[in-house]
Amino acid sequence: MMHILEDSVAQKYSQTALDHCDELAQVSELEEGILRQYLTSKHKAGNQLVEKWMQQEGLKTWQDQAGNQWGRLPCKDPDAPSLILGSHLDTVPNAGAYDGILGVMLGLELMKIAKANQLALPFHLDLVGFVDEEGTRFATTLIGSSAIAGSFNSQWLEVKDRDGVTMADAMQQFGLEPSEVINATLDPEKVLAYWEVHIEQGPVLEAKDLQVGVVTAIAGAKRAVISYTGITGHAGTSPMNLRKDSLAAIAELTLAIETIALNCTHQEVATVGKISAKPGATNVIAGYSEMTLDARAQNDQDLEVLLNKIVDKAKLIAEKRELLLTWKWTHQAEAVQCDQNIQDLLATACEENNLPVFHLASGAGHDGMAVAKICPIGMLFIRSPGGVSHHPSESVMKDDVTQALKVMYSALSSYAV
Numbered sequence: 001m002m003h004i005l006e007d008s009v010a011q012k013y014s015q016t017a018l019d020h021c022d023e024l025a026q027v028s029e030l031e032e033g034i035l036r037q038y039l040t041s042k043h044k045a046g047n048q049l050v051e052k053w054m055q056q057e058g059l060k061t062w063q064d065q066a067g068n069q070w071g072r073l074p075c076k077d078p079d080a081p082s083l084i085l086g087s088h089l090d091t092v093p094n095a096g097a098y099d100g101i102l103g104v105m106l107g108l109e110l111m112k113i114a115k116a117n118q119l120a121l122p123f124h125l126d127l128v129g130f131v132d133e134e135g136t137r138f139a140t141t142l143i144g145s146s147a148i149a150g151s152f153n154s155q156w157l158e159v160k161d162r163d164g165v166t167m168a169d170a171m172q173q174f175g176l177e178p179s180e181v182i183n184a185t186l187d188p189e190k191v192l193a194y195w196e197v198h199i200e201q202g203p204v205l206e207a208k209d210l211q212v213g214v215v216t217a218i219a220g221a222k223r224a225v226i227s228y229t230g231i232t233g234h235a236g237t238s239p240m241n242l243r244k245d246s247l248a249a250i251a252e253l254t255l256a257i258e259t260i261a262l263n264c265t266h267q268e269v270a271t272v273g274k275i276s277a278k279p280g281a282t283n284v285i286a287g288y289s290e291m292t293l294d295a296r297a298q299n300d301q302d303l304e305v306l307l308n309k310i311v312d313k314a315k316l317i318a319e320k321r322e323l324l325l326t327w328k329w330t331h332q333a334e335a336v337q338c339d340q341n342i343q344d345l346l347a348t349a350c351e352e353n354n355l356p357v358f359h360l361a362s363g364a365g366h367d368g369m370a371v372a373k374i375c376p377i378g379m380l381f382i383r384s385p386g387g388v389s390h391h392p393s394e395s396v397m398k399d400d401v402t403q404a405l406k407v408m409y410s411a412l413s414s415y416a417v
């Protein structure tokens with residue numbers, strides 16, 4: 001049986017979550033705008049503020065060996081496993097106030113509601129504020145969530161920030177012991193699942209006039225640098241039919257990639273974000289040009305199909321234009337599926353709250369990608385007005401936040417004994 005929260009009650013809690021986001025936005029490395037990077041004094045101040053709010057609600061709190069902030073609402077059985085709620089507390093430079101942070105603050109409100117309603121759950125409720133999901137300081141993403149999943153890579157400790165400070169040194173300055181990060185790893189036997197609420201950061205829910213959506217998967221991504229080599233020549237003396245123009249080939253492939261992705265039917269996306277040509281002069285035919293490719297899909301199979309089409313097209317263009325094609329893969333992240341049972345539970349909770357059920361994939365990466373190594377994960381997206389994120393004008397609508405909280409509470413209440 002799912003409990004339904006009254007709108008008026010839920011609104012009080014969602015307002016508190018939004019107020020907390022605004023207050024946390026003041027904890028910033030920038031005079032104007034939001035920035036909270038890993039292992040900085042503002043990371044520490046942010047954790048302390050969140051810990052204070054957790055303690056005000058009577059949660060048991062701790063910071064783990066990677067710097068993640070935790071709070072627990074225990075159940076009666078001390079040996080019970082836990083359901084983890086949360087998201088990340090770090091930000092990109094000049095960030096919005098809600099990316100990540102809102103998920104943590106809604107987790108806290110969910111625990112408050114569970115406590116106020118004396119929801120008897122057969123598991124502990126753990127709330128986590130992850131460090132460094134964004135990878136702003138060390139260009140390494142998902143550090144906090146990788147640490148709890150046992151996939152923290154010790155080579156990351158040697159990575160330097162812009163000022164030449166290694167992660168290991170920064171940890172020591174922060175008060176963490178680099179050799180102990182491994183101890184942040186959780187025992188999979190002790191973790192039931194991970195639930196995260198996050199803003200969509202895209203325009204899909206808004207376009208469909210929906211407040212929330214159930215996430216099916218976090219998209220897999222592959223990136224490449226593709227180049228064509230032809231012959232550099234004089235723009236005036238080389239007849240059109242005798243040219244080996246690498247830039248024209250890049251242009252042709254760019255448009256072809258757009259068409260190929262547009263014709264895919266499972267929310268696949270492909271982007272050419274950067275093009276450069278050499279020698280790069282107005283009156284010279286470019287002998288060498290390169291482009292970047294970023295392709296994403298909900299599952300690895302769809303991604304492979306998309307990429308095969310792009311590779312075939314790239315080869316065809318090279319043949320036709322008699323150019324040398326080179327292809328270098330630079331990044332790969334496998335798609336991560338959200339657990340079907342959690343998806344069903346969230347969908348039912350939407351229905352119970354008279355909200356249309358809508359499923360969508362996440363094109364952006366999230367902590368759940370790392371956490372999925374130790375437990376089933378589920379995510380609920382909240383509409384992003386204008387699809388805007390990673391920007392000061394990132395926003396949410398209060399009633400959307402209220403509905404998300406209601407959905408999460410209904411889902412949680414189904415476990416009450």
Ligand SMILES: [Zn+2]
Nearest residue numbers: 088099100133
């Ligand atoms: Zn985020």
